[in-house]
Amino acid sequence: MLNRLLKGFRWSVIPIPGRLIAVIFFVSLFVLPFITKFSDYWLLVLTFASIFTIFAVSWDVLSGYTGQVNFGHALFFGIGAYGSALLHNYLGWPVGVTIPLGAVAATLIGVVTCLPALRLRGPYLSMYTLALPLMLLGIIFTFKDVTGGEHGLTDIPPLAATKISEYYICLIIMTAAVLIMWKLTDARSRYVRTGLIFHAIREDEIAARALGINTIRYKILAFAVGGLFAGIAGGLYAHVIQVAGPSSLNLTLSFQAIIWVVFGGIVSIYGAVVGVFTLYPLLEILRGVVPHYRFLILACIVILILLFMPEGIAVWIRNKIERECPRCKLTNVAWRRECRACSAPLR
Numbered sequence: 001m002l003n004r005l006l007k008g009f010r011w012s013v014i015p016i017p018g019r020l021i022a023v024i025f026f027v028s029l030f031v032l033p034f035i036t037k038f039s040d041y042w043l044l045v046l047t048f049a050s051i052f053t054i055f056a057v058s059w060d061v062l063s064g065y066t067g068q069v070n071f072g073h074a075l076f077f078g079i080g081a082y083g084s085a086l087l088h089n090y091l092g093w094p095v096g097v098t099i100p101l102g103a104v105a106a107t108l109i110g111v112v113t114c115l116p117a118l119r120l121r122g123p124y125l126s127m128y129t130l131a132l133p134l135m136l137l138g139i140i141f142t143f144k145d146v147t148g149g150e151h152g153l154t155d156i157p158p159l160a161a162t163k164i165s166e167y168y169i170c171l172i173i174m175t176a177a178v179l180i181m182w183k184l185t186d187a188r189s190r191y192v193r194t195g196l197i198f199h200a201i202r203e204d205e206i207a208a209r210a211l212g213i214n215t216i217r218y219k220i221l222a223f224a225v226g227g228l229f230a231g232i233a234g235g236l237y238a239h240v241i242q243v244a245g246p247s248s249l250n251l252t253l254s255f256q257a258i259i260w261v262v263f264g265g266i267v268s269i270y271g272a273v274v275g276v277f278t279l280y281p282l283l284e285i286l287r288g289v290v291p292h293y294r295f296l297i298l299a300c301i302v303i304l305i306l307l308f309m310p311e312g313i314a315v316w317i318r319n320k321i322e323r324e325c326p327r328c329k330l331t332n333v334a335w336r337r338e339c340r341a342c343s344a345p346l347r
Contacts, residue, residue, distance in 0.1 A: 015331075015332070015333065015340055016322065016331050016332075016333075017318075017321040017322055017333055017334075018270070018318045018321065018322055018331075022270055022273075025273075026175055029046070029171055030168075030171065032046075033164060033167065040163045043163045043164060043166075043167050044163060044240075045280070045281055045284050046167060046171075046281070047163070047166055047167045047170045047171075047240060048237075048240070048280065049276050049277050049280045049281060050167075050170040050171050050173075050174040051170055051174070051233050051236050051237050051240070052233070052256075052257075052260070052276045052280060053174050053178065053272065053273050053276045053277065054173070054174050054177045054178070054229050054230075054232060054233040054236075055073070055077055055229075055230050055233040055234075055253075055257055056257045056260040056261050056272035056273075056275060056276050057177065057178055057181050057229070057269055057272040057273065058073070058076070058177075058181065058225070058226045058227075058228075058229035058230045058233070059073045059226065059230070059254075059257040059258065059261055059272070060181075060261045060266060060267065060268070060269060060271070060272045061181050061184065061185055061198075061222060061225055061226050061229075061269075062222050062223060062225070062226030063226075063258075063261075064202075064261060064266040064267040064268075065185050065195070065198040065199065065202060065222070065267055066198050066201050066202055066218070066219060066222040067201065067202035067205075068114075068117070068125060068219060068222060068223070069122075069125060069126045069129075070125075070126070070129045070226070070254075071126045071127075071129050071130040071251075071254055071255070071258075072129040072130050072131065072132040072133045072134075072251070072254055073129075073226070073230060073253075073254045073257055074133050074248065074249050074250060074251065074253040074254040074257075075109070075113070075129075075132045075133045075136060075249065076106040076109065076110055076226065076227040076230035076231050076234065077106075077230045077231070077233055077234035077237070077248055077249070077253060078133065078136060078234060078248040078249035079102065079105055079106040079109050079136070079227075079231055079234065080099070080102040080103050080105070080106045080230065080231030080232060080233065080234025080235040080238075081102070081234035081235060081237055081238035081244040081248040082102075082140070082147065082153070082234075082238075082244050082248070083098070083101065083102030083103075083105040083106065083231070083234075083235070084098040084099050084101070084102035084156075084234075084235035084238055084239065084244070085098075085152075085153040085156050085238050085244035086146075086147075086153065086244075087101055087102065088156060088157065089153055089155065089156070095157060095159060095239055098235065099232065099235035099236065099239070100232075100235075102231055102234065102235040103228050103229075103231035103232040103235060104228075104231070105231065106227040106228065106230060106231025106234065107224050107227045107228040107231060108227075109227060110223040110224050110226060110227025110228070111220055111223060111224050111227070113129075113132055113223070114219065114220055114223035115220075116128070117129070118216055118219060118220075130251070130254075133249045133250075133251060133254070134251075136249055137246055137249050140246060140249075141246075148244075148245070150245075150246060151245065152243050152244050152245025152246060152247075153243070153244040153245070154242070154243055155242075156238055156239055156242045156243065156244060157239065157242070158239060158240070158242055159236065159239040159240050166240055169236075170236055170240070173232065173236065177229050177232065178269065178273060181225070181229065181269060182269045182270075184225065185198055185269060187199050194218065194221065197213055197218050198218065198222065200213060201213070201215050201218060201219065202267075234248055259275070259279070259302060260272055260275035260276045260279060260280075261275055261312075262275075262306070262312060263275040263278070263279060263302055263305055263306075263312060263313060264276075264278070264312050264313060264314045264315075265311055265312025265313065265314040265315030265316070265318075266312060268312065268314060268315055268318075270314055271312045271313075271314040271315060273314075274312075274313060274314040275312075275313075275314075278313070279298065279301075279302070282298065282301075283295075283298055286298065320334060321333065321334050322334055323336070323346050325339035325341070325342060325344055325346065326344065326346075327339065327342050327344040328341050328342045328344065330342070332346060
């Protein structure tokens with residue numbers, strides 16, 4: 001088993017620069033607190049970055065891979081947060097139970113809300129999803145005795161006893177979630193075919209149906225997967241800040257996810273990771289340097305990236321360091337002259 005893993009690592013990771021960089025990045029996140037003296041503030045920033053990465057990648061799975069552009073993705077985030085908080089405050093259940101159940105609630109809501117949207121496309125679908133968090137906010141403000149109204153639910157237990165523990169819990173969950181969603185959307189996977197079908201639905205849903213693909217089933221699956229992982233992110237967020245409030249349903253949060261994904265590279269999974277871990281810490285750095293102009297500077301950076309790298313910064317870098325073999329479609333280092341598998345010329 002170990003030999004197979006090592007062989008797979010040597011063949012599938014080391015020769016491909018993008019995957020090697022991803023492995024180094026995730027390993028560095030695990031060892032960083034041991035080699036540097038982070039304050040609790042920066043540990044919290046990286047913890048939030050891990051949580052928002054789960055949220056952004058879940059949006060990419062739903063909207064990037066299947067083309068179901070969702071402007072109200074904060075709905076699932078908020079349901080995960082409120083679901084976990086309500087289960088603890090009213091039933092006294094522990095964090096390890098409430099977060100998964102809150103995510104399950106977000107999954108169910110994702111399935112239910114997608115049913116009316118199955119016949120909607122383009123701007124009509126986007127406007128429909130945009131209204132969903134506003135509807136939930138109306139329910140929250142109506143039943144103030146249960147939901148806490150404008151103030152939200154407080155007295156939520158922390159995710160862990162220390163900030164370093166919270167950081168590693170969120171990091172481990174984020175790593176597992178990203179790997180699962182990457183595998184679900186991998187069009188070249190030999191074992192999971194959902195990625196190929198998601199691509200087909202995004203490119204031409206009518207042609208996919210003509211090929212016998214049950215597009216409705218896979219669109220529901222995309223909503224369920226997006227809701228599940230966004231709900232996990234919402235539950236983690238509520239227990240880290242120890243409050244579940246209306247801010248978790250803010251429309252700004254939905255658009256932040258879109259900005260992170262588009263900045264890093266849509267339809268790539270790792271683009272969302274790069275977008276969050278670049279823009280979110282950068283915003284915190286600018287808060288300490290130029291607090292009044294931080295959003296303006298960040299907006300200018302995003303606009304410049306979109307002008308000169310419209311495919312996203314992570315995808316742009318990948319295209320510079322990797323090259324696909326025209327014969328066997330295997331990924332090679334960009335500076336190789338021949339394919340490492342079939343020896344076909346790459347230049």
